[in-house]
Amino acid sequence: MGKIQLSQVRKSFGDVDVIPGIDLAIEDGEFVVFVGPSGCGKSTLLRLIAGLEDTTSGTIAIDGKDATHLPPAKRGLAMVFQSYALYPHMTVRKNIAFPLKMAGMSDAEQAARVERAAKVLNLDSYLDRRPGQLSGGQRQRVAIGRAIVREPSAFLFDEPLSNLDAALRVGMRQEITELHQSLKTTMIYVTHDQVEAMTMADKIVVLNAGRVEQVGSPLELYHSPRNLFVAGFIGSPKMNFLEGAEAARHNAATVGVRPEHIDIVDGGPWQGTVGLTEHLGSDTFLKVTLDTGETVNVRASGEVGLHHGDRITLAPQAGKIHRFGADGKALA
Amino acid sequence: MARAASPRRTLLTTLAAWSVALVIFFPVLWMILTSFKTEASAVAMPPEFLSADWTLENYETVWSRSDYPRFFWNSVVISVGSTLLGLAIAIPAAWSMAFVPGKRTKDLLMWMLSTKMMPAVAVLIPLYLVFQRIGLFDTKLGLILALMLMNLPIIIWMLYTYFKEIPGEILEAARMDGASLWNEIVYVLTPMALPGIASTMLLNIILAWNEAFWTITLTTTKAAPLSAFIASFSAPQGLFYAKLSAASAMAILPILILGWFSQKQLVRGLTFGAVK
Amino acid sequence: MSTQSTRLAARLMVAPSVFVLFIWMIVPLAMTLYFSFRFFRLLTPERSGWVGFTHYLWFLNAPDFWLALFNTLALVGGVLVITVILGVLIALLIDQPVKGQGMLRILVIAPFFVMPPVAASIWENLFMHPQNGLFSAIARGFGQQPILFLENYPLMSVIGIVSWEWLPFATLIFLTALQSLSSEQLEAAEMDGASPLNRFRYIILPHLTRAITVVILIQTIFLLGIFGEIFTTTQGGPGSASTTLPYMIFKQAIVAKDIGRAAAGGIIAVILANIVAYFLMRGIGRHLDN
Numbered sequence: 001m002g003k004i005q006l007s008q009v010r011k012s013f014g015d016v017d018v019i020p021g022i023d024l025a026i027e028d029g030e031f032v033v034f035v036g037p038s039g040c041g042k043s044t045l046l047r048l049i050a051g052l053e054d055t056t057s058g059t060i061a062i063d064g065k066d067a068t069h070l071p072p073a074k075r076g077l078a079m080v081f082q083s084y085a086l087y088p089h090m091t092v093r094k095n096i097a098f099p100l101k102m103a104g105m106s107d108a109e110q111a112a113r114v115e116r117a118a119k120v121l122n123l124d125s126y127l128d129r130r131p132g133q134l135s136g137g138q139r140q141r142v143a144i145g146r147a148i149v150r151e152p153s154a155f156l157f158d159e160p161l162s163n164l165d166a167a168l169r170v171g172m173r174q175e176i177t178e179l180h181q182s183l184k185t186t187m188i189y190v191t192h193d194q195v196e197a198m199t200m201a202d203k204i205v206v207l208n209a210g211r212v213e214q215v216g217s218p219l220e221l222y223h224s225p226r227n228l229f230v231a232g233f234i235g236s237p238k239m240n241f242l243e244g245a246e247a248a249r250h251n252a253a254t255v256g257v258r259p260e261h262i263d264i265v266d267g268g269p270w271q272g273t274v275g276l277t278e279h280l281g282s283d284t285f286l287k288v289t290l291d292t293g294e295t296v297n298v299r300a301s302g303e304v305g306l307h308h309g310d311r312i313t314l315a316p317q318a319g320k321i322h323r324f325g326a327d328g329k330a331l332a
Numbered sequence: 333m334a335r336a337a338s339p340r341r342t343l344l345t346t347l348a349a350w351s352v353a354l355v356i357f358f359p360v361l362w363m364i365l366t367s368f369k370t371e372a373s374a375v376a377m378p379p380e381f382l383s384a385d386w387t388l389e390n391y392e393t394v395w396s397r398s399d400y401p402r403f404f405w406n407s408v409v410i411s412v413g414s415t416l417l418g419l420a421i422a423i424p425a426a427w428s429m430a431f432v433p434g435k436r437t438k439d440l441l442m443w444m445l446s447t448k449m450m451p452a453v454a455v456l457i458p459l460y461l462v463f464q465r466i467g468l469f470d471t472k473l474g475l476i477l478a479l480m481l482m483n484l485p486i487i488i489w490m491l492y493t494y495f496k497e498i499p500g501e502i503l504e505a506a507r508m509d510g511a512s513l514w515n516e517i518v519y520v521l522t523p524m525a526l527p528g529i530a531s532t533m534l535l536n537i538i539l540a541w542n543e544a545f546w547t548i549t550l551t552t553t554k555a556a557p558l559s560a561f562i563a564s565f566s567a568p569q570g571l572f573y574a575k576l577s578a579a580s581a582m583a584i585l586p587i588l589i590l591g592w593f594s595q596k597q598l599v600r601g602l603t604f605g606a607v608k
Numbered sequence: 609m610s611t612q613s614t615r616l617a618a619r620l621m622v623a624p625s626v627f628v629l630f631i632w633m634i635v636p637l638a639m640t641l642y643f644s645f646r647f648f649r650l651l652t653p654e655r656s657g658w659v660g661f662t663h664y665l666w667f668l669n670a671p672d673f674w675l676a677l678f679n680t681l682a683l684v685g686g687v688l689v690i691t692v693i694l695g696v697l698i699a700l701l702i703d704q705p706v707k708g709q710g711m712l713r714i715l716v717i718a719p720f721f722v723m724p725p726v727a728a729s730i731w732e733n734l735f736m737h738p739q740n741g742l743f744s745a746i747a748r749g750f751g752q753q754p755i756l757f758l759e760n761y762p763l764m765s766v767i768g769i770v771s772w773e774w775l776p777f778a779t780l781i782f783l784t785a786l787q788s789l790s791s792e793q794l795e796a797a798e799m800d801g802a803s804p805l806n807r808f809r810y811i812i813l814p815h816l817t818r819a820i821t822v823v824i825l826i827q828t829i830f831l832l833g834i835f836g837e838i839f840t841t842t843q844g845g846p847g848s849a850s851t852t853l854p855y856m857i858f859k860q861a862i863v864a865k866d867i868g869r870a871a872a873g874g875i876i877a878v879i880l881a882n883i884v885a886y887f888l889m890r891g892i893g894r895h896l897d898n
Contacts, residue, residue, distance in 0.1 A: 050508060051611065052504050052507065052508075052611065053611060054611045071507075072507045073510035073511070073512075078508065079505070083501050083502075085499065085501040085502045085505035086505075087520055087523075088502075089523040098506070098511075099509035099510050102509055102510035102511045102512075102515060103510055146505075146509070341705075342706065345705065346708070349706045350706075350708070350712065352698055352701060352716075353702075353712045353715040353716050354715065356719060356775065356776065357715040359719070359727075359734070360718050360719065360730075362730075362735075363730045374740075375739075375740040377740070377748070424622070425621060425625035427618075428618035428619070432614055432618035434618075440622070440626070446885050448829050449882075450633060450637070450878060451853070451857075451874065451877040451878060451880075453857040453870075453874060453877065454640055454857070454873075454875065455637060455639075456858070456870075456874075457639075457643065457861050457870055458635065458636035459636050461639070462636070462639075481629065484628070484629060485629065488625060538721060542722075544725050545833065545836065549862075559724075559836070562726050562729060573733060576733060577734070580729065583723060588718060590721075591718075591720070592714050592721075595717050599780055599781050603781055603819075603823075
């Protein structure tokens with residue numbers, strides 16, 4: 001079980017409202033990702049759920065029971081920290097067994113559980129090493145191991161992959177997703193990386209300045225962002241925004257088109273000059289300066305024989321144009 | 333910032349550096365040499381270096397005829413006792429200030445340090461009277477308390493700087509793992525900070541061992557440690573150079589050896605982490 | 609960044625330290641303040657009563673007081689100047705590529721671990737003694753009269769002894785600070801055409817500022833209370849030539865057994881220390897942040 005319900009949760013440090021008031025329901029077994037730029041309050045929100053910080057007001061309920069004032073240890077949650085927070089003076093075995101020892105479990109039971117977790121995470125051969133002798137990925141796995149032995153009702157991850165190099169990050173990302181599929185336990189995952197959010201989440205919560213901008217599945221957010229912030233934050237490369245005449249033509253203050261939704265065709269409505277080109281083989285990214293003076297990024301699939309200075313015409317795909325009002329909200 | 337240099341230059345700087353070092357060390361060396369001379373040889377004019385009569389007699393005399401062992405034991409009990417007691421009070425305090433800092437933490441630390449600036453003589457009489465009234469005068473317990481309080485600000489400061497280097501996330505992880513505050517300190521913080529705690533301990537034993545105000549003024553005979561012993565020994569000077577030197581050597585050698593082991597931590601410790 | 613319960617626990621855990629330090633400071637201070645306005649001599653315990661500011665006036669009118677005040681500041685200032693300048697120079701020397709640096713450090717730090725009474729008695733008896741001291745032997749070797757250090761230059765002698773004790777501390781701190789200076793900075797300065805003197809002035813000295821500040825702070829704390837060295841060597845004499853404020857108070861209390869008067873001196877010393885502390889803390893607080 002791992003249903004977490006936030007009601008009007010507010011957090012302020014002194015006069016500063018870090019989180020002005022959030023309502024959020026996380027269902028049992030869901031993989032929820034909190035995503036947003038740094039300083040948006042996503043880590044604070046996670047720490048509130050963990051019990052490492054007090055809420056200023058509002059309630060947090062876990063499995064229907066009010067947990068707002070419970071200490072972290074009593075909430076039945078496990079957390080994986082950004083720095084892994086392994087105990088450097090303990091072996092991997094002792095690290096993983098620590099929460100069990102604190103719970104007063106018998107030695108035999110501890111050993112059995114550690115054994116099981118180590119098998120799941122391929123840590124069998126490292127059990128007697130210390131964290132200092134492990135690679136980043138292995139440390140990450142130990143931190144996860146320490147979390148899963150307790151069989152918590154939900155896992156909390158605080159930017160767990162940000163200290164790993166790019167290649168390792170992709171691998172760990174898949175491992176965590178697979179872990180979720182096999183454990184089917186609620187996971188709450190905080191990241192600033194929208195790619196991680198898109199690839200891992202059942203449900204994404206986009207946060208900005210302590211407010212929830214939008215909650216939805218990855219594709220919901222991709223296809224129908226509720227406002228300019230979400231539109232710009234989700235998707236890579238970023239969505240192009242155009243104002244002025246082009247926007248007016250669609251009866252909007254701003255229109256947005258994703259780079260992958262712009263075709264290079266003869267006789268398209270937009271004329272421009274190719275600036276920077278990046279040839280990746282599978283895709284080609286073009287930076288095009290339109291004659292109106294605005295710049296758009298275009299993602300063309302495959303190899304495209306265009307270079308700096310070439311004149312081209314572009315056409316946005318029909319039905320893929322997002323319209324936004326003057327308040328930044330999406331227009332229906 | 334050591335850089336490669338020509339062998340000639342290295343030779344010159346080595347010579348210069350060793351000369352300076354020997355000049356600084358010479359008084360200690362001369363004292364140790366004197367302690368192995370006969371009394372006559374110790375005061376011979378011109379001074380005798382290699383031609384002196386060497387003997388171990390001074391050490392024997394000091395050891396057997398004076399109460400040296402008692403003074404030595406008092407020194408050990410007082411310096412170790414005050415340090416351990418200080419650590420017991422300081423570890424929780426340093427935990428608080430390092431991991432749950434508030435707006436006033438810095439002021440609190442500065443205030444603690446400022447208590448060390450209070451001239452000891454200013455409070456000598458009241459303390460003397462209070463100690464006599466409550467029966468702590470000339471007792472080891474009294475000196476343990478006095479030296480503990482004297483060094484407490486330094487102990488707290490040192491621990492604070494060591495604790496600051498431990499990431500708070502690890503303690504939070506322990507909290508998530510179900511550790512109580514006590515378990516968090518015993519199983520996670522203390523083992524992680526052990527090197528820092530050890531050097532704090534070492535440095536404070538040294539400071540307590542060498543303390544020479546309270547140890548002289550708050551004792552007469554029973555609880556007097558080596559510092560008081562030496563201060564009293566120096567009174568009948570002149571004829572006892574060799575024995576005085578032997579007694580001095582025996583008073584400083586334990587701490588000299590401890591100090592040599594801890595010199596790297598000493599810098600960090602006494603500068604409260606400001607110089608590493 | 610924590611919960612209310614951890615903050616509460618933190619307050620409880622810092623409380624014992626604050627409490628004992630507060631008691632350690634306030635009780636003797638309050639008693640001293642009380643005594644300083646009372647007639648209180650151990651030799652005539654039957655006489656007592658309030659005397660107002662008499663003791664304070666006695667101190668301020670005693671010629672010895674101003675001398676003691678001067679001596680105290682001269683001792684602190686003199687030792688600071690000597691240890692900082694010599695400390696920087698020696699640290700620069702040892703930081704050069706030299707053979708046996710580890711052993712050098714051990715030799716240089718040794719005096720710091722010598723307890724004050726021992727340090728004082730080594731210098732007094734083995735070096736400065738007019739008949740048997742090494743210095744007098746050297747002087748006679750050159751056909752000169754031995755210098756009567758403790759008789760003719762008592763304050764200078766005490767400053768010398770205390771400097772010897774604290775020089776290692778300063779040197780070691782400067783050495784540590786120097787070793788954290790990146791050689792790339794110096795090489796860049798060399799490439800930029802800076803002479804060795806300029807490299808010292810513009811690169812090394814600024815790098816040492818923090819270390820120098822710390823040395824001044826720590827040493828001042830300990831130097832203001834210098835006692836053992838004077839007690840063992842000059843006993844404040846001859847006359848009052850090497851009497852510092854702490855020693856003057858000590859004499860009133862222990863030799864003259866005039867507790868009231870000593871207490872007034874104690875309060876004056878506390879005020880003086882607070883003035884020094886105020887300026888130090890302000891200067892240091894800035895440097896110790898971050």
